[in-house]
Structure formats: C-alpha cells, structure tokens
Amino acid sequence: MKYWWMSLILVGLCLSGCTAKRKVEIIEPTFMEEIQTECPVYLSIATAGNFSDAPYGKVFQSCLDDLNASGLFDVSLYENGIMGEDAQLIRAVQNGTISVTMMSPSGQTTVVPGASLLDIPWLFPDSETYQNFLNESGMRFLEPLYAEKGLVLLGISAHDYRYLTSNRPIYSVEDLQGLKIRIQDNICHRILWESLGAEPVPIDFHELYMALYNGTVDAQENPYVVAKSKRLYEVQDYIVETGHLPxxxxxxxxxxxWNQMTAEHQEMLKAEIQRYISEVTEQTPKIVGELRQWLTETKGMTLLTPDEAFQKELLAGRQAVVDYIKTQIGETEVELYLSLADSYLQLTRARTARTE
Structure with a gap:
C-alpha cells in the first residue's frame, strides 16, 4: 500500500478524461448550433448595374430587407460597378472575394461559356414564357455548367424585351443595311446585327445619349425603360418592336x-431571389405597356411592329448566333438546349389551346 496515492491519481485522471470526453460530446453540437442559428452569415452582393433605382427597385430592396431582418444574414450591397465590371465580378465570386453577383450572361462567358445560351435571340414570344421555361427546365440544364466552375446558380430572370430604336424607319432587313447600331460589348449581339447587314458599334452605356445625339450611331437596342431613363426620345424617332431578347x-x-451555409440559410436565400424574379415577371407587362404608351403618346415616338415577312428575315440572325455558340461549347450542348426550349414552347401552346 506504499503507492496507494498513485492509484488515486490514476483513477482521478481516468474520471476526468471520461468527464472531459462526455462534456465535448454534449457541448460541441450545442455550440455549433449557436453559431449557425445566432450568428448571421455575411453576404457581399455586387453588381455593375443599379438594381435599387430600377423600376423593380422596391421589390429588390424588400428582398434585401427580408434577408437582413431574418437574423440569418448580414447583407452588404455594392452597385454601379463599385467592386468592378461584370468580367471582374464573376471572377471575384469564383474565388470567393465576393459572395453573390447579378449580371447579364455575356459578363459570365469568360468563366462559364455555356452562359452564352441565354443570348440566343427569338426563342420565346414573351418574357413570361421565357421565365417559365427557365424556372421549369432551363435552370436545371445550366446548373451543372456553373457547378463545374465552382459556382451555384441561384436564379435567372428574363424580363423587359429589348427593342430597336432608330432615327429612321425600319420595315425590313433591307432597311438595316449599313445602319450603325450601338450595342453593349457582347459578341453574340455583334454577330446578330452583323448577320442582318447592320454595323454594330460597342459603346459604353454612359455615352449612349451623346453617341446618338452627335450621329456616331443611328440606332440602339434596349428595353423600353432605357428609352425613358436615358431620354432617347429626344434623339430617336422610331421604336421597332424587334423583341429579339429579354x-x-x-x-x-x-x-x-454556399456549402458552408445551413439548409435554412440556403432555402431562404433562394426563396428571396425567386420571390424577386416572380414579382418582376408579374409586374413586367404592366410596366412595359405604360412605358410604350408614354413614349409614343406623350413623347411622340413612332411605333413600328415587324410584319410576318420581316420576322422571318430576322430569324437569320438567330442562326448566326447559334452557329457561333456551337464553336464555343459544342454542337451537342447547343442542340440539346434548343430542343428543350422548342419542346417547352410546344407544350405551352398545347396548354393554351386546351384552356381556350
């Protein structure tokens, strides 16, 4: 019994070891739950555009407010290119410097070439059908193309179709010959108008009005909201309802x-983005109708609607864009996407016929 005290020490160590182990098993999950539910996830959202001042700005702000008020997120929004232009922003999201970005497809093609599929013109007759296709089929097709680049596709919105405005009337493809059209720096847009005989000229958006005013270009293509916000009715006489792209x-x-967030965080973020897209889709027809009326009746622009012959001529532009995209991502991928879009369009027409 000379070393009885050593036995007590060993027993004490064993008990303390068991107690410590038991405490870790009980406390660690509770601690992690606290982190996940009580500490909001910081999200940096950046865009080269200006969503807050857009016609749908109130809806956008409401979604941001809901995210912040939930206690699950702490959101910071950076607009107007403060964090960089589209090509820089998509890279920043890919490497994790920025959490989320919203931009047009052309800004993403350097990272996700398949995003150019969203620049194929004249796929659907209206933005509602286009949006429903994206929600039901298009998103699932595109998600793997983003995933393989370390990106999560949260949503795609398609609204406000783009129309041509010009300082001379356009009734056919013949009238497009030599027409200098201001475009954004987008190769698919350039190919579209070149294939129709026009002369597309990439010009910075902030220089659009002056380029039309001083005659650098004769025309431009944008949604109706731009014709109002940029006062294009002062330098353009005609609206040609080409409706080539949303x-x-x-x-x-x-x-x-994304993977580090809980399921609750993921579900709420996606739900708010889908709420924004849904409300924008619902509001678009009314806003577009009001803008069209204001531009024509109040500001005196002449509205020209392409007839059937002109519409058929314009489809040559779609084929030129499709042929280019095939060289970038492969013929099989493009044909699958077009087949999916065509099937959805036929399904939509069948549904409409049954309800009439």
Whole structure:
C-alpha cells in the first residue's frame, strides 16, 4: 500500500478524461448550433448595374430587407460597378472575394461559356414564357455548367424585351443595311446585327445619349425603360418592336460559401431571389405597356411592329448566333438546349389551346 496515492491519481485522471470526453460530446453540437442559428452569415452582393433605382427597385430592396431582418444574414450591397465590371465580378465570386453577383450572361462567358445560351435571340414570344421555361427546365440544364466552375446558380430572370430604336424607319432587313447600331460589348449581339447587314458599334452605356445625339450611331437596342431613363426620345424617332431578347440577369454564388451555409440559410436565400424574379415577371407587362404608351403618346415616338415577312428575315440572325455558340461549347450542348426550349414552347401552346 506504499503507492496507494498513485492509484488515486490514476483513477482521478481516468474520471476526468471520461468527464472531459462526455462534456465535448454534449457541448460541441450545442455550440455549433449557436453559431449557425445566432450568428448571421455575411453576404457581399455586387453588381455593375443599379438594381435599387430600377423600376423593380422596391421589390429588390424588400428582398434585401427580408434577408437582413431574418437574423440569418448580414447583407452588404455594392452597385454601379463599385467592386468592378461584370468580367471582374464573376471572377471575384469564383474565388470567393465576393459572395453573390447579378449580371447579364455575356459578363459570365469568360468563366462559364455555356452562359452564352441565354443570348440566343427569338426563342420565346414573351418574357413570361421565357421565365417559365427557365424556372421549369432551363435552370436545371445550366446548373451543372456553373457547378463545374465552382459556382451555384441561384436564379435567372428574363424580363423587359429589348427593342430597336432608330432615327429612321425600319420595315425590313433591307432597311438595316449599313445602319450603325450601338450595342453593349457582347459578341453574340455583334454577330446578330452583323448577320442582318447592320454595323454594330460597342459603346459604353454612359455615352449612349451623346453617341446618338452627335450621329456616331443611328440606332440602339434596349428595353423600353432605357428609352425613358436615358431620354432617347429626344434623339430617336422610331421604336421597332424587334423583341429579339429579354433583359436577362443571372444570379450566382460562390460554391464553397454556399456549402458552408445551413439548409435554412440556403432555402431562404433562394426563396428571396425567386420571390424577386416572380414579382418582376408579374409586374413586367404592366410596366412595359405604360412605358410604350408614354413614349409614343406623350413623347411622340413612332411605333413600328415587324410584319410576318420581316420576322422571318430576322430569324437569320438567330442562326448566326447559334452557329457561333456551337464553336464555343459544342454542337451537342447547343442542340440539346434548343430542343428543350422548342419542346417547352410546344407544350405551352398545347396548354393554351386546351384552356381556350
């Protein structure tokens, strides 16, 4: 019994070891739950555009307010290119410097070449059908193309179709010959108008009005809201309702940051983005109708609607864009996407016929 005290020490160590182990098993999950539910996830959202002052700005702000008020998120919004232009922002999201970005497809093609599929013109007759296609089929097709680049596709919105405005009337493709059209720096847009005989000229958006005013270009293409906000009715006489493309915005997030969030965080973020897209889709027809009326009746612009012959001529531009995209991502991928879009369009027409 000379070393009885050593036995007591060993027993004490064993008990303390068991107690410590038991405490870790009980406390650690509770501590992690506290982190996940009580500490909001910081989200940096950046865009080169200006969502707050857009016609749908109130809806956008409401979604941000809901995210912040939930206690699950602490959101900081950076607009107007403060954090960089589109090509820089998509790279920043990919490497995790920024959490989320919203931009047009052309700004993402350097990272996700398949985003150019969203620049194929004249796929659907209206923005509502286009949006429903994206919600039901298009998103699922595109998600893997983003995932393989370390990005999560949160949503795609398609609204406010783009129309041509010009300082001379356009009734056919013949009238497009040599027409200098201001475009954004987008190769698919350039190919579209070049294939129709026009001369597309990439010009910075902030220089658009002066380029039309001083005759650098004769025409431009944008949704109606731009014709109002940029006062294009002062330098353009005609609106040609080409409706070649909707205004598309793609919402993407860094995949690693997405994976680190709880299911509750993920569900709420996606739900708010879908709420924004849904409300914008619902409001678009009314806003577009009011803008069209204001531009024509109040500001005196002449509205020209392409007839059937002109519409058929314009489809040559779609084929030129499709042929280019095939060289970038492969013929199989493009044909699958077009087949999916065509099937959805036929399904929509069948549904409409049954309800009439």
């Amino acid at each position: 205004t598309v915005y793609v919402y993407v997030m860094n995949q690693e940051q």
